[in-house]
Each structure stands twice: as C-alpha cells, then as structure tokens.
Amino acid sequence: MRGFLISRLAHALPAAWVILSVIFLLSRGLTNQPTEADGSLAGNLAVHVTTPTQNRLAEYALRKRRGLDLPLFYVSSRATPASGGVAWRWRWNGVHNQYHVWLCGLLRGDLGRSFRDNQPVTTLVSRALTCTLPLTIGAFITIAGAGWGLTLLLAHYRSIRPVVVTALHFLQTLPLFVVALLLLLLLANPDFLDWFPAYGLARPENSTTGLYQLLSSLYHSVLPLFSLVLVSLPSFVVQWHNALQQELKADYILTARAKGVRPSLVIRRHALRNALLPAITYLTDLLPALVAGAVVVELIFALPGMGRLIAESAAARDFPVVLSGVVLIALVRLLAQILADWLYYQADPRIKLEA
Amino acid sequence: MKQLLFGFLVVMSSVLGACSSPQQKSASPIRIRWERDPENLDPLILPNENALEAANLLYSSLLFVDPSKQQFTPCLAEALPSVQLKDSLTLLTYRIRREAVWDNGKPVLAQDVAFTLKVMNCPGLPIESNQSQWGFIKDIQLDAQDPRRFTLICAGRSPEYKWSSGDYIILPEYPLDPQGQLRPFSLASLRADTAGDRHTPAIKAFVTRYKQAQLDHHPERLPGCGPYVLEAWEPGRYLTFKRKPTWWADALRSEFLPLQAYPQKLDYQIIPDVATAVLALRRGDIDVYPMMPAREFQHLRQDSTNQPALSFYTADSYKMITACFNTKQAIVRDKLTRQALSLLFDVPALIEATQLGMAYPSAGLISPKLGPLYNDSLPLPAYNPTAATALLRQAGWQRQPSGGWSRRSTDGQVQKLALTLSYRTTDPAFETIALQLRTAGSKLGIPVQPQPLESSVFWDRLRSGTVDMYLFTITGNPFVYNFAPILHTQSIGSGNYTGFGTAASDQLIEAIAAEEQPRRQAQLLRRLQRILHEEKPLTVLFFLRSRLAASSRLTNLQVSGLRPGYSATAIQTKSAPVQ
Numbered sequence: 001m002r003g004f005l006i007s008r009l010a011h012a013l014p015a016a017w018v019i020l021s022v023i024f025l026l027s028r029g030l031t032n033q034p035t036e037a038d039g040s041l042a043g044n045l046a047v048h049v050t051t052p053t054q055n056r057l058a059e060y061a062l063r064k065r066r067g068l069d070l071p072l073f074y075v076s077s078r079a080t081p082a083s084g085g086v087a088w089r090w091r092w093n094g095v096h097n098q099y100h101v102w103l104c105g106l107l108r109g110d111l112g113r114s115f116r117d118n119q120p121v122t123t124l125v126s127r128a129l130t131c132t133l134p135l136t137i138g139a140f141i142t143i144a145g146a147g148w149g150l151t152l153l154l155a156h157y158r159s160i161r162p163v164v165v166t167a168l169h170f171l172q173t174l175p176l177f178v179v180a181l182l183l184l185l186l187l188a189n190p191d192f193l194d195w196f197p198a199y200g201l202a203r204p205e206n207s208t209t210g211l212y213q214l215l216s217s218l219y220h221s222v223l224p225l226f227s228l229v230l231v232s233l234p235s236f237v238v239q240w241h242n243a244l245q246q247e248l249k250a251d252y253i254l255t256a257r258a259k260g261v262r263p264s265l266v267i268r269r270h271a272l273r274n275a276l277l278p279a280i281t282y283l284t285d286l287l288p289a290l291v292a293g294a295v296v297v298e299l300i301f302a303l304p305g306m307g308r309l310i311a312e313s314a315a316a317r318d319f320p321v322v323l324s325g326v327v328l329i330a331l332v333r334l335l336a337q338i339l340a341d342w343l344y345y346q347a348d349p350r351i352k353l354e355a
Numbered sequence: 356m357k358q359l360l361f362g363f364l365v366v367m368s369s370v371l372g373a374c375s376s377p378q379q380k381s382a383s384p385i386r387i388r389w390e391r392d393p394e395n396l397d398p399l400i401l402p403n404e405n406a407l408e409a410a411n412l413l414y415s416s417l418l419f420v421d422p423s424k425q426q427f428t429p430c431l432a433e434a435l436p437s438v439q440l441k442d443s444l445t446l447l448t449y450r451i452r453r454e455a456v457w458d459n460g461k462p463v464l465a466q467d468v469a470f471t472l473k474v475m476n477c478p479g480l481p482i483e484s485n486q487s488q489w490g491f492i493k494d495i496q497l498d499a500q501d502p503r504r505f506t507l508i509c510a511g512r513s514p515e516y517k518w519s520s521g522d523y524i525i526l527p528e529y530p531l532d533p534q535g536q537l538r539p540f541s542l543a544s545l546r547a548d549t550a551g552d553r554h555t556p557a558i559k560a561f562v563t564r565y566k567q568a569q570l571d572h573h574p575e576r577l578p579g580c581g582p583y584v585l586e587a588w589e590p591g592r593y594l595t596f597k598r599k600p601t602w603w604a605d606a607l608r609s610e611f612l613p614l615q616a617y618p619q620k621l622d623y624q625i626i627p628d629v630a631t632a633v634l635a636l637r638r639g640d641i642d643v644y645p646m647m648p649a650r651e652f653q654h655l656r657q658d659s660t661n662q663p664a665l666s667f668y669t670a671d672s673y674k675m676i677t678a679c680f681n682t683k684q685a686i687v688r689d690k691l692t693r694q695a696l697s698l699l700f701d702v703p704a705l706i707e708a709t710q711l712g713m714a715y716p717s718a719g720l721i722s723p724k725l726g727p728l729y730n731d732s733l734p735l736p737a738y739n740p741t742a743a744t745a746l747l748r749q750a751g752w753q754r755q756p757s758g759g760w761s762r763r764s765t766d767g768q769v770q771k772l773a774l775t776l777s778y779r780t781t782d783p784a785f786e787t788i789a790l791q792l793r794t795a796g797s798k799l800g801i802p803v804q805p806q807p808l809e810s811s812v813f814w815d816r817l818r819s820g821t822v823d824m825y826l827f828t829i830t831g832n833p834f835v836y837n838f839a840p841i842l843h844t845q846s847i848g849s850g851n852y853t854g855f856g857t858a859a860s861d862q863l864i865e866a867i868a869a870e871e872q873p874r875r876q877a878q879l880l881r882r883l884q885r886i887l888h889e890e891k892p893l894t895v896l897f898f899l900r901s902r903l904a905a906s907s908r909l910t911n912l913q914v915s916g917l918r919p920g921y922s923a924t925a926i927q928t929k930s931a932p933v934q
Contacts, residue, residue, distance in 0.1 A: 050487045050488055050490075050840070051839075051845070052843075052845050052846045052848075052849045052850065054486075054487035054490055055487060055849050055850070056849060057483075057486075057487065058483040058484060058486065058487035059483075061483040061486075062483045065481065065483070116394050116395065116402065117394040117395045117571060117572070117590070118395060118397070118400075118481075118571045119571070119572065127590065181630060184630070184631065184634060185634075188634060188638070189634065190637055190638050191637075191660070194638065197640075198631055198634045198635050198638055198640060199626055199628075199631045199635060199640075200592060200593075200624070200626075201592065203593075299627050299628050300628045300630070300631055301631065302592070302624075302625060302626045302627060302628065302631060303591075304392075304589070304590060304591025304592055304625075308591065308627070309591075312391075315809070315810060315811070316811075317811050
C-alpha cells in the first residue's frame with residue numbers, strides 16, 4: 001500500500017507541476033496588463049485629467065510593483081526581420097523571471113499577494129474555504145447518505161421506481177442556476193413561502209450563544225446546500241441504481257436467493273458492495289468541487305466562497321489568486337484519483353493496486 | 356403524512372426564522388446593496404467606485420461634490436481656492452475650516468495637507484495612480500502666520516485645477532508620522548528619488564509603518580475626519596459604518612450635503628446577483644438598491660403590490676452608451692462610411708428595448724440636459740437605411756450582385772464592407788444593440804458580426820486596435836469638459852481607441868479644457884459636437900437614467916445622475932429623523 005501511494009504521488013506531482021506551469025505561462029502570457037487599467041473606472045471622463053505619458057508611467061510603475069515587468073520565463077524569443085522571412089532570436093533571461101519567482105514562492109509555501117486587495121493569497125483562500133467547505137462537505141455527505149438511502153429504496157420497492165427514476169431524470173436536466181433560483185423563488189419569496197433567508201451567511205453576534213450561531217448558520221445554508229444536492233444527487237442515484245440492477249441479475253444473487261437469504265440482505269450484503277464502483281467514481285469526482293466551490297450557488301446566494309473568489313480573480317486578472325486556486329484544485333483532484341484507486345481495491349479486492 | 360410534513364416545516368420555519376438577527380431591525384441601519392466588495396480601502400489605492408464611496412464616509416477632502424447642486428463645494432476647506440496665475444504656474448490658496456478637527460480633537464491643519472501630498476508621492480508606497488492624477492501639484496507653501504492656510508503650486512494652467520487640487524482624501528499626520536519624519540522632504544525630492552525608501556532611513560521607516568498599518572483592510576487604524584468609522588467588514592459579505600457621536604461638521608449645520616450625515620449606521624450588503632438583490636429588497640433585507648437594471652426596475656414599479664413598501668427614483672445621468680469606430684481600419688477610415696453605419700442604429704427602439712424608455716438620445720457627448728453647452732442644432736441620431744445607402748455610394752461602395760458591398764481602395768485593393776462589432780459581455784444592452792445593428796446591416800447587405808468579449812480581452816483588443824467597431828460606456832460629469840483622454844491624438848492607444856484626431860480637433864479640445872469663460876467654452880463645445888457629428892468617430896446612442904429603488908420608510912436619498920446615484924449620508928427615515 002505504501003509503495004502504491006509513494007509511486008502514485010511520484011507520478012502525480014510532476015503531472016501537477018506541468019499542469020500548473022502551463023496554466024501559469026498561458027495566463028500571464030496572454031496579457032500583462034495591470035488590473036486597474038481594466039477596472040470599473042475605465043471610460044470615465046474624470047475630473048482629474050491625466051496625460052497619456054502620465055498614464056503610461058503609472059502603468060509601468062504598477063507593473064513593476066507587481067513584478068510583471070520581469071520576463072515571463074527563463075528564455076524569451078523575439079521575431080526579427082531577416083532576408084527571406086522572419087528570424088527568431090532567443091534570449092536567456094536568467095532566474096530573474098516571473099516563472100522562477102512564482103515557483104520559488106510556491107516551494108516556500110508563499111503564494112504571493114492578491115493584486116486586487118493586497119492580502120496574502122493564503123489568507124484569501126483560507127477565508128473562502130471557511131465559507132465553502134462547510135457547504136460543500138455538507139452537500140457531499142447529504143448526497144452520499146441520501147444516495148445510499150434512495151438507491152436501497154429503489155431496489156426494495158419496485159412500484160415507486162418509474163416515478164422516482166423519472167423525477168430523478170427530470171432533475172438531472174435542470175442546470176444549477178435554475179435549481180438555485182427556483183429554490184430561492186419558492187422558499188425565500190415574500191409572495192410565496194418566505195421560509196428561508198435569500199442570501200448570505202449568519203452574522204456573528206456577541207450576544208448569542210454558540211448553539212444559536214450554529215442553528216443560524218444551518219438555517220442560512222439550507223437553500224445553497226439543497227441546490228447543490230438537488231443537482232448532484234439524481235445522477236449519482238441513477239448511476240448507482242443502474243449498477244445495482246445489473247448486479248441483481250448476476251448468478252451469485254440467484255444463488256443467494258435460492259439459499260433463502262432475505263431479499264434486503266441480498267441487496268445490502270451482496271449486491272450493493274459489488275455495485276459500489278460507479279458510486280466511488282462519482283463521489284471521488286466530487287472531491288475537487290469541495291475546494292473549488294460552486295460559483296453559481298455562491299453568486300446567487302451571495303456567499304464569499306472559493307468559486308466566487310476564483311471567478312472574480314480570473315475576471316480581474318488577479319494571477320496570484322487564480323493560480324493558487326488552480327494549485328489547490330489540481331492537488332485535490334490528484335489525491336482524489338489516488339483515493340478512488342484505493343477505494344476500488346477496498347470494494348473489490350480482485351482489482352490490483354498497481355503504480 | 357402531508358399535514359405532518361407541512362406542520363413540521365411551519366414549526367421549523369418559525370423556530371429558525373426567530374434566529375434571523377432580531378437586533379438588526381431594532382438598530383435600524385440603512386442597508387444598501389452593493390454588487391461587489393470594495394476590495395481595498397487603502398486611501399492611496401481605492402480601486403473601484405464602492406471603495407471611493409466607503410472612503411468618503413471615513414475621510415474628508417478639501418472639496419467635495421454636492422450631488423444636489425452638481426458642483427464642487429468646500430468640505431474641509433472654507434471656500435473654493437483663490438486662483439493666482441504666475442508665469443507658467445497656477446497658485447491655489449486654501450484655508451481649512453476652523454471647526455475641522457481629527458478624532459483626538461486636534462485641528463486639521465495645512466501641515467496635514469502637506470503630509471498627505473508627501474504620502475501621495477512617497478516612494479515605496481502604491482502611489483502610481485495618485486502621482487498620475489495629482490502630479491500637477493508641484494509644491495505646497497504653508498502660511499507662516501496661519502497654520503490653516505496654504506498655497507498649492509501647480510504646473511501649467513487649467514480651469515479644472517480649481518477642483519481637482521482639492522479632491523483627494525486628507526490624511527492625519529499625527530498617527531502615521533508622529534515624529535514628523537517626512538517634514539524635511541519636499542514634494543519634488545520625494546518624486547525625484549524613486550528609490551528613496553531603500554536608502555533614506557526616514558522614508559524607509561515611514562513606509563514600513565504605513566505598510567504595517569495594513570490600511571487596505573484596516574482603515575479603522577487611521578482615524579479620518581469623515582463622519583463614520585468602520586465597525587465591521589466581512590469581505591464579500593458586508594461593511595458596516597457607524598456614525599461618530601460627534602463629528603466636526605455637526606457644529607456647522609451646513610446646507611451642503613457633504614457636511615451632513617444622518618444615519619447612525621450604514622450597512623452595505625454585497626449581493627452580486629440581481630435576482631437575489633431584488634428579492635432581498637422586496638423582503639426588506641435591504642433598504643436601498645442603487646443602479647437597478649431597467650427590466651427589474653420597471654417590473655417592480657409596475658407591480659402594485661410593491662407600491663406601498665417601495666419608492667422608485669430616476670435621475671438623468673452623465674453615463675452614455677456609444678458606438679465607436681476604429682478609424683484606423685481601412686473600411687471605416689472615411690467619414691462617409693462611418694456616417695452611413697451610424698444611421699443604422701434605431702436609437703428610439705434601442706432605448707425602449709434595452710432601457711425600457713429610461714434613457715434619452717443625444718446628438719453628441721454633451722448631455723441635452725446641460726442647456727447652452729448642448730448643440731441643439733444637430734439632429735438626433737435617426738434610423739435611416741435609405742440615407743445610409745446613399746452615403747455608402749458616396750463613399751465609393753458599390754452593391755454587388757451577391758448583395759454585399761465592395762470598393763477599390765487607393766492602392767487598388769478590393770475592400771469588402773463587413774465588420775465586427777465588439778462589446779463586453781457585462782451588459783446585456785450591448786448584445787441587443789449589436790443584434791439590432793446586425794439585423795439592420797443584413798437588410799442592406801452589410802455583414803455585421805457581433806463579437807462579445809470578456810472584459811480583459813475587450814480592453815486588450817482596444818489597445819491593440821484590432822476591432823472595427825465597438826460599444827463603449829463613457830461616464831461624463833457636469834464639471835470638466837476635457838475630452839483629451841478619449842479624443843486627443845496623444846491619447847491614441849491609451850484612451851482614444853477610435854484613433855480619431857486631427858490638428859484642428861486637438862486644438863479645439865485643448866481650447867475647451869483651458870477655457871475659463873463659460874460662454875466661450877459653450878461655443879467651443881458646440882463646435883466640437885459639430886465636428887464629431889460630421890466626422891463620426893463615435894455615435895452617442897443614448898444617455899442613461901440612473902434608477903434607484905428604496906424602502907418607502909426612507910426619504911432624502913438625494914438621487915442624482917452622479918455616481919453612486921444617491922447620497923447615503925443624507926438618508927433619513929420618514930417617521931422620525933435618524934439623528
């Protein structure tokens with residue numbers, strides 16, 4: 001097992017490094033313009049009129065402060081006109097380049113500072129995760145638990161199968177933003193059912209107890225959590241249910257039944273375990289989303305989570321934050337793949353763990 | 356079973372409903388919707404309009420815009436500065452009000468203004484934007500007799516100096532530089548020595564102290580002389596400002612809005628999604644929804660169930676949507692083609708479709724509401740495909756049997772009339788405009804390809820000049836008429852993305868900016884509008900009306916066309932004044 005883990009990590013880490021390097025070079029290579037130049041104040045005929053030279057100087061100073069004036073990579077190329085076409089001239093930039101600075105910072109655990117608000121990226125990411133993780137983990141547990149219950153229910157009660165499966169297929173077709181808005185308009189609407197808050201998180205109040213805070217937080221999380229659950233649960237149940245139905249047709253199930261084992265025991269002890277593989281794939285695929293957040297839900301319910309952080313940073317070209325988000329998600333994805341392999345082995349020992 | 360489930364939900368709802376902040380309502384703050392977080396409240400940075408609004412609650416400037424009068428009014432200063440022209444310099448003399456004090460009771464002095472200007476030029480701090488905006492202030496002379504009086508020495512001459520020289524936040528010297536370490540340095544020396552923070556110990560110490568204060572997220576560490584203090588800030592969620600028990604301007608009982616502050620608490624709630632924000636307003640979770648999209652505004656206004664609880668306001672703004680041409684592109688290099696294409700915009704229909712009627716057309720960059728400055732002899736933009744066809748023919752375009760248009764350029768190349776219309780994806784109105792032009796173009800055989808672009812890509816394309824036509828929002832103001840940033844040849848590539856400009860137009864733009872006589876300036880402005888009307892580097896499609904919906908319990912919102920569209924500090928409740 002240890003060998004398997006070491007070997008997988010040894011393969012995964014270089015892959016992660018290549019992915020991140022490509023993302024770094026692509027994102028910064030596309031543009032080097034500072035974010036202020038693209039900000040909401042652009043297009044204003046301001047009272048303070050600046051000359052183009054002043055603007056260019058300010059832009060250069062800003063780029064310098066952010067380290068964007070350095071060459072992008074160790075080598076750079078420039079096209080120069082030559083007889084019969086264009087000649088590429090290569091130049092060695094040494095270690096004074098953006099990639100080297102970023103990589104050294106990454107190895108030291110320093111993810112840099114946000115261009116937008118000058119906060120350390122680790123602070124921003126950890127703050128966003130404190131909002132995202134309770135929601136996504138809650139949704140993950142609910143999906144796993146409800147999926148298990150619903151799959152068993154469908155296996156036990158054939159009569160409800162057509163209705164439930166049709167409903168699940170219908171839910172599966174709904175995009176997340178539709179589900180979130182529907183929940184909002186149905187359950188947080190003064191014209192219909194005004195049961196839940198429309199947005200935000202519970203505000204910390206000094207005068208209240210911890211239990212009150214917890215209840216209040218749960219109350220505020222109901223709609224975003226259900227949005228995530230309603231979008232992911234149907235496909236999970238449908239896949240698991242289909243796998244279970246295949247298993248229930250197998251010979252060993254017939255043998256078990258012939259031996260007089262109760263149908264519920266046949267399902268739980270024999271068939272369900274063997275039908276676990278698609279469920280494992282589905283659930284481990286959800287793991288990166290735990291840290292990536294759900295940008296749609298976070299926007300609609302005004303939650304300052306990871307999805308919103310990464311989306312807003314990408315729009316504002318806040319490279320340090322975007323790259324840190326990608327680093328985190330890529331690492332969790334690689335770990336999720338390793339975990340999936342291990343869980344496959346646990347569910348079906350016939351599967352061999354190979355590095 | 357059903358009744359049981361319903362009963363359970365009702366009980367849970369009422370139990371949990373009781374958890375939802377009962378104290379908020381009793382404290383009765385004014386709750387305002389913001390679309391985004393201010394992100395950074397460092398007085399040297401203030402990256403967006405929400406940050407500017409927040410900073411104006413915490414700090415004060417020498418001058419401030421009074422939205423009700425739509426002009427600069429004195430805030431910390433006693434009066435507008437007296438102007439003296441000397442050689443190539445402009446000398447502006449201010450005197451700070453006797454009543455203006457910091458939170459510790461010490462008076463705001465000229466020394467604080469000098470300190471602020473030095474901070475705005477201190478190497479090692481994020482001063483890029485400040486240096487470019489207020490770089491014209493070369494020095495400050497303190498009056499030896501009167502510690503509240505000072506003179507700003509500005510390079511060159513410009514009427515706008517009178518206002519812009521006083522439109523920045525004044526910082527207190529006592530908490531940031533208690534030992535006066537920056538005093539020995541002149542503005543010029545700080546500006547010249549860009550590495551001063553590395554080799555001059557006093558500057559280095561100051562920079563370290565400034566950075567350690569982390570004003571970007573802890574503005575409460577720097578006591579400003581504005582009416583509010585920051586009580587709470589959860590990034591991405593909310594900001595709460597609390598009124599100071601005593602603010603120096605209270606004693607003035609001034610009629611000027613910037614010197615009034617009524618709400619005891621201002622609570623800005625960050626709700627990015629429009630649908631959620633509308634729901635929050637209807638539920639009473641927020642009180643003020645500024646800059647509401649037209650569709651939602653109209654829908655709410657027409658729904659009679661909202662009438663008693665909500666009030667609706669509109670004001671003519673200075674924000675306009677324009678269709679601009681990249682005059683460097685061969686097919687739109689000549690003015691006749693640009694004029695022809697401008698005639699394909701059906702402006703009244705676009706106003707109805709995108710703004711539901713809450714906008715107004717204009718013949719040029721000046722709002723028709725500005726009276727004599729607006730050239731009313733020019734026709735409003737009109738949809739006229741027949742005239743467009745005639746103009747295209749005059750421009751040398753010939754209709755081809757295939758239905759398209761082509762012409763031979765001076766170098767013998769065949770040009771085909773087909774263009775892309777680029778716009779940012781942020782505003783759905785742009786898409787409607789692009790589709791309308793595409794439809795109108797296709798009727799005449801002109802292929803117009805709408806090109807929605809992500810914001811940063813859009814700006815890159817503008818800078819690199821790789822667009823044919825683009826839709827652009829320009830925000831004007833009623834104080835300064837300087838169009839150099841968007842129309843002067845020196846700004847080509849860095850604001851003037853149309854590439855338009857001639858020696859005559861440059862001269863006229865400069866003359867308008869330098870003209871101090873209102874009557875003469877109006878004449879020049881009317882001339883510029885005529886030139887732009889003929890040359891058509893851009894077409895103003897319409898000016899927007901700013902829209903605001905608010906709880907009916909509020910009054911005195913001072914809704915205006917200037918950003919942010921209301922005056923938070925002026926808001927009062929109808930039942931009883933908050934203060």
